[in-house]
Amino acid sequence: MMNSFGHIFRVTTWGESHGPALGATVDGVPPGVPLDEAAIQHWLDRRKPGQNKYTTQRREPDAVRILSGVYEGRTTGTPVQLMIENTDQRSKDYSEIAEKFRPGHADITYWQKYGIRDPRGGGRSSARETAARVAAGGIARAALGELAPGIEIRGYMTRMGTEAIDRARFDWDEIERNPFWVPDATAAGTWADYLDGLRKSGSSVGAEIEVVVRGAPAGLGAPIYAKLDTDLAAAMMSINAVKGVEIGEGMNAARLTGEENADEIDMGDDGTPVFSSNHAGGILGGISSGQDIVCRFAVKPTSSILTPRRTITKAGEPAEIVTKGRHDPCVGIRAVPVGEAMAACVILDHLMLHRAQVGEGPRGTIGR
Amino acid sequence: MMNSFGHIFRVTTWGESHGPALGATVDGVPPGVPLDEAAIQHWLDRRKPGQNKYTTQRREPDAVRILSGVYEGRTTGTPVQLMIENTDQRSKDYSEIAEKFRPGHADITYWQKYGIRDPRGGGRSSARETAARVAAGGIARAALGELAPGIEIRGYMTRMGTEAIDRARFDWDEIERNPFWVPDATAAGTWADYLDGLRKSGSSVGAEIEVVVRGAPAGLGAPIYAKLDTDLAAAMMSINAVKGVEIGEGMNAARLTGEENADEIDMGDDGTPVFSSNHAGGILGGISSGQDIVCRFAVKPTSSILTPRRTITKAGEPAEIVTKGRHDPCVGIRAVPVGEAMAACVILDHLMLHRAQVGEGPRGTIGR
């Protein structure tokens, strides 16, 4: 169960950065969902490296193949196996990083835990694993399209290092227009210069990503330990380099009074509840309220930088390391589609879990 | 699986705030661990309400009973059933909150999901459920005492509303000396006045809690979806009112450069790796490094306040609600022992998962 997530829509990812292939085994897919490779490829292409100067220059086509679970363009209810071949595994020399532990990477902990590790490109701990998540997210999106057509899942960057968006300028349409998926046209320009400077100096920077789920029904989430926020937190924290996860107000909730944090409830014109604000991020007691579900996470700066860092070798000798190679100055950029994919998987899983226990749709009605 | 957590050391909590009892069914307990009710009561008493004027005046003895799994003072390897009877269920009138949804509470979402809810004291969504977690954590602590004796797990508050600790004054010994478990004697005084003011005005405030695990071996955590940080994030986010979880730098990682965030590695005098800093919070690639494991979470302010709030009734009519009753102005205070308990459960679970797959202790050696 170590490489799987989800209760019913259950995704197991497999594969290393420089092995023959990587992929996802996706179990519990609803039957009859229209699905083909192009539909999944669409989402993978958003994450694909080498698309602009801000992401790694590793050039992988990242072409996904469906090996099972689909017949004549529709899912059959049996496991869908997704495979992405690794084609650009440069035959470079890995002997240095096989001996030295790169600070900030999982080299030292994989070694300590297992007594063996695949040093090529970080092996299993490489961010390349997230391609499998995005592919699985493509299945989740296709299934959501059938089970709950109105749901929209959007991710975007809200901060990169010292630069943050101005929410007064928030523009959904801007997200797809810039390489940072930032919903703020002014920021998009500033960030380009900022990141260019970091890239040229061989430095790197962290990022904050927000994922919003709009149109999800009330009632998703199963207290106490399969709460919707619990599962979102786990999903996001499991992404490489993520160090913090927030729902709604997030860490800032610690600073507020009860008056400031209250989301008052009114009855909307359409006969459903309307909230005066969304400090809760759309989740109360672990269950969705019908408001936008708002999740945020922080990605640490890429640990691979040109400044030499002190480390040790497997033999325990002191050493210095400079990580050359094809790295993203802000790995957080490519975390946007990954966060969206994880949210899609969690929402679908909870829709399925809800109908297992309760049936179709929310059960309690408000008003007549 | 909705009310259970843990892979092998598996805790299922049950019970409502005003039902006859609540408790935890704890499966996967290692055999031969010395355990009695007093050992668990010790931890429960730290969380017990009504101990000072800052926590709810509900007076529950919270006396735990062990109903199974222990024979002649030692665990047998079979499930341990822990039961805490609810004795102070004041026979008050719940008809108002049975009809009106309290803003910020799970009233509306439980209703929407299930079409039925126990309104007495919040039912299953009450913070009272956390007593079962603390009791289960007592078993985890006892087992850790046998399996990995050097591990120490400590929680404390780092922020309450506008007030934060000064890390320059950090003092481990201070934690047990004040009602806030704050590791800063000066803050302890200031906070008392601050909270007293909030309490008298019928307001409430959020809090930030930090839990540190010292002495855990390297190698805990099973990538990719049973990472140690993933499971800690899920454990903490599942606690009532928690809105954010951080490991090490947490959300602040988004602001840093690679140079600022790097934890360089040296060889210590005792032949184990030493890190120059701990931005990582003791976890790299989801696996513990042997450094202190640092986890932080934010608890929102208690939603029950004296200021009237706008809401609706089950019938969809507009209404106003004032939550009287016995409530904590800062529910985050009592979240400290809960966070510790969750950490204890996660660490024990991962020790067991590690020895399942790898065997006793870390496998890779550094040096010689």
Place this chain on the structure above:
Amino acid sequence: MMNSFGHIFRVTTWGESHGPALGATVDGVPPGVPLDEAAIQHWLDRRKPGQNKYTTQRREPDAVRILSGVYEGRTTGTPVQLMIENTDQRSKDYSEIAEKFRPGHADITYWQKYGIRDPRGGGRSSARETAARVAAGGIARAALGELAPGIEIRGYMTRMGTEAIDRARFDWDEIERNPFWVPDATAAGTWADYLDGLRKSGSSVGAEIEVVVRGAPAGLGAPIYAKLDTDLAAAMMSINAVKGVEIGEGMNAARLTGEENADEIDMGDDGTPVFSSNHAGGILGGISSGQDIVCRFAVKPTSSILTPRRTITKAGEPAEIVTKGRHDPCVGIRAVPVGEAMAACVILDHLMLHRAQVGEGPRGTIGR
């Protein structure tokens, strides 16, 4: 997960034969199901010991209490905790069986595994644990009554030692009329004499039980490893003293040709498929076909007999043991309600799992 079964309707049993209590923690219960203690007690009373001379003379009222998950007579969707107190724990001397391993019992294996065991009445390995299963089965029956009202689950004995039923005399109404739950009035008489003889000589005998589920919809069972027959086999084999499980033809399938084993398919007058026979036991490819689901299992003879048996002590010394005490000459009799309860849990669980993945009811239609 060691003491739990079920995918979504998840039952965890806990407790020892002579501890303060035993019970079941039942998670994933659908909300809104009418449930009270009497409804569960009804099923428990069928299993209760001491009702006639053929079952153990231990006199337990086996009164069940519901501690959570029910509000105003209906389930709330939160875990239901069931507790049965052990009241007739005779303060007898267990020092002999604490030292000597009773042949055929789990004494030696529990000792070897855990290095500690509760010898009082067999501890956790006592058949008394099955009371918790029957109680949980009562919840499953109540939920089935709401989700799929037409389902009927009936168990009965088909063999006791050398005596077998004559299927030509099969009579559903007879089952409730005799202490053996045997659907054959003639056999009921013969068996009484046969068992009386065994009982008086201090011997014991095995039994074969059949459980039939009528009226279950087609489509239950999730290939490949959550097949309906897989889960039934696991459920029945987990019952104390069970050594074999069969679906439909069972072990006899090894003796047949393809022609003999074929269940041909016709279209029934009501527009649903009708099968010419039921060698398959209602399950094809792990999925229910709409035919009766037929499951059979064998219970070994009670190991506690008056004839002295050779054994060893914990110290490895040779010894002889005679098991006195209150034992059933045919423990298989009381396995009938246990088998029914397990079937009820499995069927409900699969109904829920089916609606998670596929939705309400079978999806493919036959005919217009």
Place this chain on the structure above:
Amino acid sequence: MMNSFGHIFRVTTWGESHGPALGATVDGVPPGVPLDEAAIQHWLDRRKPGQNKYTTQRREPDAVRILSGVYEGRTTGTPVQLMIENTDQRSKDYSEIAEKFRPGHADITYWQKYGIRDPRGGGRSSARETAARVAAGGIARAALGELAPGIEIRGYMTRMGTEAIDRARFDWDEIERNPFWVPDATAAGTWADYLDGLRKSGSSVGAEIEVVVRGAPAGLGAPIYAKLDTDLAAAMMSINAVKGVEIGEGMNAARLTGEENADEIDMGDDGTPVFSSNHAGGILGGISSGQDIVCRFAVKPTSSILTPRRTITKAGEPAEIVTKGRHDPCVGIRAVPVGEAMAACVILDHLMLHRAQVGEGPRGTIGR
């Protein structure tokens, strides 16, 4: 979780009979185990079709590829992905079986459940899926070779239709010498003639297979619902066409008295317990005793026969069907390596689960 088995050593199989490929995603593999494709191929070749006239003439090389989890010839602790390409998917016409339900096959139930099915070669319900199990079993065997070197797992046929082995002639060495894996040289000859006759007449026959695990330590199995016999029963019942599972005496236990069924215990010369007989099949209370673990299962006759059978079409019209094509007259033959593979997976999984909870080896000692 529908296509996965195992608690910690967790196998998920995927793929259809006539899709591009099938395989197994194997999680929880211990690190450092020597493994390459040849080691797995060895076991797959035993199951390979087309090796003699008694098994299907479909000619698949069944060449397995390892796509992840192995580095420089040793497992890394990350998931091992095994893929077997389907190369002999004859482009035959599946339009008839796409419309008509073959009696005894899963055609009708897959249709009813999912409303869609892949008719080519039975899709997911084809016995071809068992290749993935055998491959996964190869990993389990390799890991057992490291963790518990003395364990031997052997399967063989004990019955084919009217023909059964004579246990007086039991010969371990004979198993590998005949196409039936029958441990009785005389039977091997008789069975060849018998099956030849059935094959020529287009008929088929059932089989009984026994799997024995020798040298497993005492203490494997985790009561109550992860009992070793429970998990073996589930594993065997999940194999295609299996209708019954037995441990030790199996269904025959229903016929015995307590005296007949008793396995008395002596102290062996080597200081470990010795049993006078093995009615228990090596498992007491769900935990291994150190004796041989004996598991038996029955496979029904291949449903595809030349005799026309009555059935219906998807439209509900009456029809007749004759299954031509490449089928095994006794599919039970190829179930022998499958049963061995499942046993290997279960034993490894329980070794790992045991060391998670208890540590290395049994805990309780007998003697001194």
